[in-house]
Structures are given as C-alpha cells and as structure tokens.
Amino acid sequence: MKQKDLLEKNEIIMWSEEKIRDFRATLLQWYDENKRDLPWRSTSDPYYIWVSEIMLQQTQVDTVIPYYKRFIETLPTIEDLAKASEETLLKLWEGLGYYSRVRNMNVAANQILEKHEGKFPTAHKDVLNLKGIGPYTAGAVTSIAFNQPQPAVDGNVMRVLSRLFEIDLDISKASTRKVFEEMIRRLIDPDRPGDFNQALMDLGATICTPKNYSPENSPVKEFNASYLNESWEKYPVKKKKNKVTEQTYYTVMVKNKEGEYLYKKRPSKGVLAGMHTPLMIDRKDLNEEGWKAFNQKELYDSRLSQELEQIIKETYDLKVTVNEQPKGVVAHVFSHLKWEMIVFEAVLIEELSHSSELKWIHADRFDEEMFPMPTQKVNKLVNTLTLF
Structure with missing residues (x-):
C-alpha cells in the first residue's frame, strides 16, 4: 500500500486545508510567544542541532544543556568529533548513558569527512545514511537546519496527534510511527517546517504532557477532538512495556x-x-x-x-x-x-x-x-x- 493511503487505511480523517492553515497559524503564534530558550535554538548549524538531538533521546532537557555546552566547546566542528579519541568521547558523554550513541556519532562524523567533504549533508536521504541517525533525527535536523518540510516524530509528537485526532493506534509499534509521519507531512507548515516541528515538541513537553495534562490550557484546544469529546484520558494508546x-x-x-x-x-x-x-x-x-x-x-x-x-x-x-x-x-x-x-x-x-x-x-x-x-x-x- 502506498504511503498516501496510510491515513485512509487507518480510518484517520484529516482536516480541511483551511483548518490545517488555521492550526499552523495558531500553533506557531503560541510557539513564537512561548518557545523554550534552549542553546541549540540559537543556531542553524546542522552539527550543533544533530548533537542536541542525539543527546535529547531519552534524556531530560535540563540534564542535556550542560552536556551539550561542554561537548560543543570541546569538539566545535565535525572534524573535531571525527578525530576525537574514544576516551575523550566517553568522558564527554559520561552520565548520559547509551554510550553507543556517541560512538555512532564519531563514525558518522568520519562518514561526513569521507563522503561529504566535511560538510553535513543537506539531502534527507544522505542524512539517513549516517551511522546512528534514524527518521526522527534526520527529520529534526533537515527541517530545523535546512528548512525542509520533513516530519520529526517522537513520543511528544505522537502524544499530541493522538489526542488531537483521537487516534487508537498503539504508539509503541513501528508501523504507527509511519502513520504519524504521513500526518505531519500534511500538517507541517511549508514556510516554517523546523519551527512547526519544534512547536509540536514544546507543546508535548510543556502542556500536552503524559500526566497532569490540562487540555483546557492548550493553545490548540479548539482543534483537539479528545478535549471536545472529553476523551483525552484514553490517548495515546500504548501497550504495557515488557517487564524489566x-x-x-x-x-x-x-x-x-x-x-x-x-x-x-x-x-x-x-x-x-x-x-x-x-x-x-x-x-x-x-x-x-x-x-x-x-x-x-x-x-x-x-x-x-x-x-x-x-x-x-x-x-x-x-x-x-x-x-x-x-x-x-x-x-x-x-x-x-x-x-x-x-x-x-x-x-x-x-x-x-x-x-x-x-x-x-x-x-x-x-x-x-x-x-x-x-x-x-x-x-x-x-x-x-x-x-x-
């Protein structure tokens, strides 16, 4: 089945073009007025954005900030990362966990030196081919750094969309992520794709949270079907985690x-x-x-x-x-x-x-x-x- 049929297959009815435009405007206005002041948001350098996104995987923002600053100060360029010793890399990463991520970044940096003349690739497919970079990170970097309308679907975004559209799909399944990516492709603002993705992330991190969620405080509550139908506690749908x-x-x-x-x-x-x-x-x-x-x-x-x-x-x-x-x-x-x-x-x-x-x-x-x-x-x- 082709990608364009994913939403119909899963019985998801998208908004009209007019409603999508209104949603973009409302969300971006809220973002402009309330976006979090984060160090990686003061740059469009894809290397810095890449570093921040890898660090943010399964780690709280407040924890990441000092690690990010120290990493960038120590390894300010892709070439510095490529040539860094494992001892340096692991010391910079110490306490973040998931040490394979920084090792993968080192491999990816060397790929960039060898295949892209030391410049972070702009093509989405080339970014995806870098070691340790999946669809979310590729979408985040290309949309934020290069203004490309690529989806960046993480847990925050899936939670927001699940509640907006009352989606009953299990968000722990890889197939569900594909559905959300297709939704973002239709919703994303073509002029400000990076800001749109970050706005959804901020909305999920600060208002549309997993617990203690108050949908009446959401800037997009009039677009939120689960709020209007008082069903938001049902979403997102997620199967229980395997026992540790x-x-x-x-x-x-x-x-x-x-x-x-x-x-x-x-x-x-x-x-x-x-x-x-x-x-x-x-x-x-x-x-x-x-x-x-x-x-x-x-x-x-x-x-x-x-x-x-x-x-x-x-x-x-x-x-x-x-x-x-x-x-x-x-x-x-x-x-x-x-x-x-x-x-x-x-x-x-x-x-x-x-x-x-x-x-x-x-x-x-x-x-x-x-x-x-x-x-x-x-x-x-x-x-x-x-x-x-």
Whole structure:
C-alpha cells in the first residue's frame, strides 16, 4: 500500500486545508510567544542541532544543556568529533548513558569527512545514511537546519496527534510511527517546517504532557477532538512495556596497598560496552545452598565471602580477602533491565598475573575517568564514610 493511503487505511480523517492553515497559524503564534530558550535554538548549524538531538533521546532537557555546552566547546566542528579519541568521547558523554550513541556519532562524523567533504549533508536521504541517525533525527535536523518540510516524530509528537485526532493506534509499534509521519507531512507548515516541528515538541513537553495534562490550557484546544469529546484520558494508546529483567550481582571493590581500586573492562558489545566496572559476579553463578536459606538479603557470613574469594582467584588470578558484610546495595535501571549490585569491599593479597582487561585506578582519579553511571554509584558508596 502506498504511503498516501496510510491515513485512509487507518480510518484517520484529516482536516480541511483551511483548518490545517488555521492550526499552523495558531500553533506557531503560541510557539513564537512561548518557545523554550534552549542553546541549540540559537543556531542553524546542522552539527550543533544533530548533537542536541542525539543527546535529547531519552534524556531530560535540563540534564542535556550542560552536556551539550561542554561537548560543543570541546569538539566545535565535525572534524573535531571525527578525530576525537574514544576516551575523550566517553568522558564527554559520561552520565548520559547509551554510550553507543556517541560512538555512532564519531563514525558518522568520519562518514561526513569521507563522503561529504566535511560538510553535513543537506539531502534527507544522505542524512539517513549516517551511522546512528534514524527518521526522527534526520527529520529534526533537515527541517530545523535546512528548512525542509520533513516530519520529526517522537513520543511528544505522537502524544499530541493522538489526542488531537483521537487516534487508537498503539504508539509503541513501528508501523504507527509511519502513520504519524504521513500526518505531519500534511500538517507541517511549508514556510516554517523546523519551527512547526519544534512547536509540536514544546507543546508535548510543556502542556500536552503524559500526566497532569490540562487540555483546557492548550493553545490548540479548539482543534483537539479528545478535549471536545472529553476523551483525552484514553490517548495515546500504548501497550504495557515488557517487564524489566532484574539481575543481581555481587560487586567487589578490590583495593591494593597504594589505595587503588580494581576495575574490569566490559566486552566491546552489549551493556556498557567497553566501559569499566568493578568485579561483578552474577548471583546465579554462586552456590548459595546452605546459607541462602537462613540469611536475609542484608545478612551474610564467611561462606559467601570465601566463595567470592575463590571465584575471583579462579577468574582473575587474584588473591583477595573479601569483607563478610556488604558495604551496601546499589540499583541501576536501564531501559530493558535492572541491576542490583550488592557491594563488597576487598583487599588485595597478591596479584598472580595481570590481564589487560583489568585496570587499577586511585580514588583521587575517579573524576578524571570515564565511568558509566553504575560504577559512579558504586564509587560513591565506597567513598562514603560509615559512622558508628
């Protein structure tokens, strides 16, 4: 089925041309008077807009602003990004999570140098071919930087349109996004496409919010079918998220006599790829029979610490002494899983051999290292003085 038939197929009736023009005018007037003052909105440089859009994926605006400013100050050009070391990139990204995104940006920057003479491509199809850029980011950059009438459909936009048109489609499905993209193609202001897309984003972020939504305060309430029909609480339609997988790790912070802590580099693929974490032992790999049955979660004995010592010796060729009682518990939630890290402190007795995957780092250097957020949480816990 052709793209132009998508709306009819899904029983979505678009407004008349006159109503669409009125909607554009009303929305853009509100945007001109109320748009958020964001640093990336003071430029039309596609590189800066690209950086902001990648950072904003699944991250709050207030969190992104200082990261954005530091990133642009450190890597002001596409060439700077292309030539940046992984250490620099990960340090700039530290705390944002999803580190594959900044790695993809580095690959894309090199694509731009090689295929587009160092200039960000203007053609939408060329932007889509860059590593790590999907339909939303391509639409956002080309509409804002190059004034092209391309849709930029994110969760905010789908929520707004779902309520405006009372759309019953599940917004978690990829096929639904195609429908919303076609709607935007018909609604978008041809003269101010970038502002139109940003206006919808602002509307979804500030007024048409997921919770505590007051449709009577919306500047486009007269266009809002769910407001007029008092059905807005039904929209958007979204299936329940898959249950988050929970994983429990005994996390051992090994310290040597120089005051350095031991970290292991994670595999090049998977969660926190290439990042450093303390030694993490999956609870499922331990033989807990005998002591697990009568110990509470926070209560342990020497049998656990001895088992951890044995695993560390066999796995890492290290002799250590593990404290019997944990320092505490750290939790970290990713998009698809939750880590529970039961943290133990340990002292190095002897390093029988050294692996390139292991790295000793002094506590005084923690701020200089590019640690992922779970490691930062463990470091903070271990550095917290326990008062008796």
